[in-house]
Amino acid sequence: MEISTLAAYHCLAFVWYFFVAYSITHVKTEERPSEVFLYGGQWKYLTVLNLVLQAVFYGVSFLADVLRLIKKLRCAKCIISSRDLLFSVLAFPVSTFVCISFWTLYTYNRELVYPKSLDGVIPLWLNHAMHTAVLPFALLEILALPHRYPAKKKGLVLLGFVAFLYISWVLWIYSVTGEWVYPLFALFNPPGLAAFFAGSLAVIVAFYNFGEFLNRMIWGQSKFSS
Numbered sequence: 474m475e476i477s478t479l480a481a482y483h484c485l486a487f488v489w490y491f492f493v494a495y496s497i498t499h500v501k502t503e504e505r506p507s508e509v510f511l512y513g514g515q516w517k518y519l520t521v522l523n524l525v526l527q528a529v530f531y532g533v534s535f536l537a538d539v540l541r542l543i544k545k546l547r548c549a550k551c552i553i554s555s556r557d558l559l560f561s562v563l564a565f566p567v568s569t570f571v572c573i574s575f576w577t578l579y580t581y582n583r584e585l586v587y588p589k590s591l592d593g594v595i596p597l598w599l600n601h602a603m604h605t606a607v608l609p610f611a612l613l614e615i616l617a618l619p620h621r622y623p624a625k626k627k628g629l630v631l632l633g634f635v636a637f638l639y640i641s642w643v644l645w646i647y648s649v650t651g652e653w654v655y656p657l658f659a660l661f662n663p664p665g666l667a668a669f670f671a672g673s674l675a676v677i678v679a680f681y682n683f684g685e686f687l688n689r690m691i692w693g694q695s696k697f698s699s
Contacts, residue, residue: 474617480538486610487531493602494524500594512650519639520603523571530564557620562631565611565684570677572608585657619692622685632681636674
């Protein structure tokens, strides 16, 4: 894509994610089911955190495009490095994980991840914006331009650290409220829950590797943004 086209796309994607994040964080308090949005509010859900992550990523991408357009290449190079790190380590694997894990569990038993009581609160379009559209956006980003992936060890360490932070946040909420972020977690005993978290981490690592594979297959080893 031309830089101007990329800038327009990234700007629109940023506005979209900002709008979706704003929409979900401003669900009217009186309409919220009693079992949802307790301690931690929306910020305990990986889906909502991913919306913020995507908005940040596309905002950084738009800034990089603008800097390239105005020929501020030295500044652009630094921003591009941040953009690529955000995309490779977090934006792509987390979006893919959110979409695939949500709809897999939803199909099996929606009450484990998205209770029916939410249907009267969250519109269908917003549900799909949070859980479906994130994957096509991530795939389109790979098709739009190449991204430089970090060394495998560095990338996986960063991804694992972020996963550890989120799991710690989930466990902290349970220790404070006695309620799990997702009803699914209540089905497990401690060893089973540890195995589930480990399995989820393995899946998201697989998505990281899949993103790297797609990037390499589409763009080759040597073609990267500058």
